[in-house]
Every structure is written in structure tokens, then in C-alpha cells.
Amino acid sequence: MKNLKEALISNTQSEKENEKGRALPENYVIEGNLRIKSEVAILLPTYCEAGNVARLIEEIENLGINPLILVVDDSSPDGTANVVRHLQNKYSNIVLIIRPSKRGLGTAITDSFKFLLSLEHPPKYVITMDADFSHNPRDIKRLLHVAKKGYNLVIGSRYCKGGKAENWSPIRVLISKIANFIASVLLGLSTKDCTSGLRCYSKALLKHIVNDLHSHTYEIQIETIRCATNKGFYIAELPITFTSRKIGKSKLTFNEIKNFLGYIAKTKFRSYISVPQQLFVKKFSPIYMVLMRNYAEMLARLKNLM
Ligand SMILES: Nc1nc2c(ncn2[C@@H]2O[C@H](COP(=O)(O)OP(=O)(O)OP(=O)(O)O)[C@@H](O)[C@H]2O)c(=O)[nH]1
Ligand SMILES: [Mg+2]
Numbered sequence: 001m002k003n004l005k006e007a008l009i010s011n012t013q014s015e016k017e018n019e020k021g022r023a024l025p026e027n028y029v030i031e032g033n034l035r036i037k038s039e040v041a042i043l044l045p046t047y048c049e050a051g052n053v054a055r056l057i058e059e060i061e062n063l064g065i066n067p068l069i070l071v072v073d074d075s076s077p078d079g080t081a082n083v084v085r086h087l088q089n090k091y092s093n094i095v096l097i098i099r100p101s102k103r104g105l106g107t108a109i110t111d112s113f114k115f116l117l118s119l120e121h122p123p124k125y126v127i128t129m130d131a132d133f134s135h136n137p138r139d140i141k142r143l144l145h146v147a148k149k150g151y152n153l154v155i156g157s158r159y160c161k162g163g164k165a166e167n168w169s170p171i172r173v174l175i176s177k178i179a180n181f182i183a184s185v186l187l188g189l190s191t192k193d194c195t196s197g198l199r200c201y202s203k204a205l206l207k208h209i210v211n212d213l214h215s216h217t218y219e220i221q222i223e224t225i226r227c228a229t230n231k232g233f234y235i236a237e238l239p240i241t242f243t244s245r246k247i248g249k250s251k252l253t254f255n256e257i258k259n260f261l262g263y264i265a266k267t268k269f270r271s272y273i274s275v276p277q278q279l280f281v282k283k284f285s286p287i288y289m290v291l292m293r294n295y296a297e298m299l300a301r302l303k304n305l306m
Helices: 004-011 015-022 053-061 080-088 105-117 139-147 170-187 203-212 220-230 254-283 285-305
Strands: 029-031 040-046 068-073 094-098 125-128 153-157 164-166 199-202 235-239 241-243
Touching: 040 053, 040 105, 053 068, 053 080, 068 080, 068 105, 080 094, 094 105, 105 125, 105 203, 105 220, 125 139, 125 203, 139 153, 139 199, 139 235, 153 220, 170 220, 170 254, 199 203, 203 220, 220 235, 220 254
Parallel strands: 040 068, 040 125, 068 094, 153 235, 164 241
Antiparallel strands: 029 094, 125 199, 153 199
8 A cells, every 4th residue: 555645756757746746645545556548537436335336336347438447535434445445456447545534525526636637647537426326327428428529527417408316305405406506696607507426527627727626525516617617618517317325325414514605605705805806906096006106205215314
């Protein structure tokens, strides 16, 4: 087992790569072949998904696209990492990152983006999906097809025409709808499903936004859409059927919902204060200039007196 920084440094010799390695925490462990050359990476964040992850990886392997499968596990107490290790004996395209404790979905995704971009052969497309079979692995090819048309972010959407969520409890439907309503009304996002975790990101997009991502938990899904929109990248939505998880427990807790609402409130507040600030500087800049000139003159006089 290698420390992530060491693994990156030993596999990528250039100084630039080493700098990127240093940007990642020292206490992560990485296992697998970092020299994999694949056009597509599939990112599976896991926390206690031992009952799902093996079958999911097998189904992804059977798609025939030979992707790099990256599992980011937060030291799940149910032994998810061991299940993945077992599969690494069978398939050479699986990389496992183990973080020392549960650190949230948002940081799992951002850490993975940083890691993938620092590889010797960074993938051109990065798919993110839940590891609980809520997302159908067969949709991966559909997402890639649209991404290859030039869309930088393709979202598997439950709320665009043709999309749906099956067997979801009324409370989960309500939480999801409210979260999307808040995101579209308060942040002005035009995407219909802003919280879906099934996505395809282009390398170009990730390079531009990775350093702007600071979410800890589920708000990452909104933050990535905002960053892509603000920077003028192309976003598409593709209808999917989302299925409620059958094995394992949801990790969506009150804390995650609190973080999500906190992110929306903070972002909205920032947009309120930045507009008057910009107006103020524009409108009063002549006054500002006069004040500055007087201040400079005063300093010069003081200097002459001394
Ligand atoms: N590494 C990591 N993965 C996480 C964390 N929290 C959630 N996940 C994973 O992120 C994915 C989405 O989490 P879920 O618990 O399915 O959340 P959800 O889809 O809103 O809830 P469900 O109703 O259970 O489907 C799953 O693969 C989880 O195992 C975390 O803190 N760290
Ligand atoms: Mg889920």
C-alpha cells in the first residue's frame, strides 16, 4: 500500500506532477495501476456499499468500454475496500483510493477530479455515479454519446422530459424537488435536475473548475453546475430512470441537508453583496480618485516636513 502522494510522485516524475501530488492530503492510500491509459474514467464514491459495489463493477466491466474505474472509499466499516481489492485481482483497470474517515461526497468527488487530472494519462471523460444501483450502468454509454458531441457536462436527469424516479419514498421525492426548486429559483440555474449524481464531465471543464470547488457534501452537484455555467461551458440533460437503492442505507442525513442549504444561502448572499459593491466602485470612482490624490498629497507634505 502506498501513500497517495508517494504513489503519484513515483508514477509521474515531472516536477509539475509532483506539485499536484503535494496538493492532495498525505494520509490517503492509493492502490492500483496509475499508468492506465483510458479515454473514460468512472468514479464511484463509496461509503458502506459492500453489498452493491462488486456487482456494479462487474456490470461496468461488461459494458466493453474499458474505463478506468476509480473507487473512493472513506474507510467504510463494512469492508467495501476489501470487496474492491478482491476485484482488482480479476481486473487491472480498478484504482482504489482510501481516505482515513468519512469526509463527505463533495470532497470525495473533488479529490478524485484532482487525482485523475494529475495522472500521466488523464481521461478525456469522467463519469460520476452512485454506487448503490440508483443509476443504471447502461446509461453510461448514452452519457458518453452526448458528451462526444461537444457537451462539457452531461447530466442524467430525472426531471427533464422522459426522466423519472422509481420506488422513491414520498419524503425523498419531496427533499429532491425542494432542493431543485431552491437551486433554480435562488441561484437561477436553468438545469432541471441540479442534484443528480449521474454525470459525464469533460476533461476541459474539470481543468477549469477543479480549483473552484469547495463543497464538502451533496452541494457539490450544484457547485459544479454553477461553475460550468459561469464559465460558459455547454451543459446537456439526458432523461434517466432513477431507482431507489435496494441494498444498504442512505447517507443523506440532516447534516448533509444543512450543508446544502448553507451553500445556497452563502452563494445567494455573496451575489447580493457583490452587485452593490461593483456599482459603488463604478459610480463613486471619481470621488475615490480625488480622495486618493488628496491622501497622496498629504503624505508628500508630511514627508517634506520630516
Ligand atoms: N467516499 C464517500 N462516498 C460517499 C459519502 N457519502 C455518500 N457517499 C456515496 O455517494 C453515493 C450517493 O450517496 P447515497 O447514500 O446513495 O445518497 P442518496 O443517493 O442521496 O441516497 P439514497 O436514497 O440512499 O440513494 C453513494 O455511492 C454513497 O456510498 C462520503 O462521505 N464519502
Ligand atoms: Mg443513492
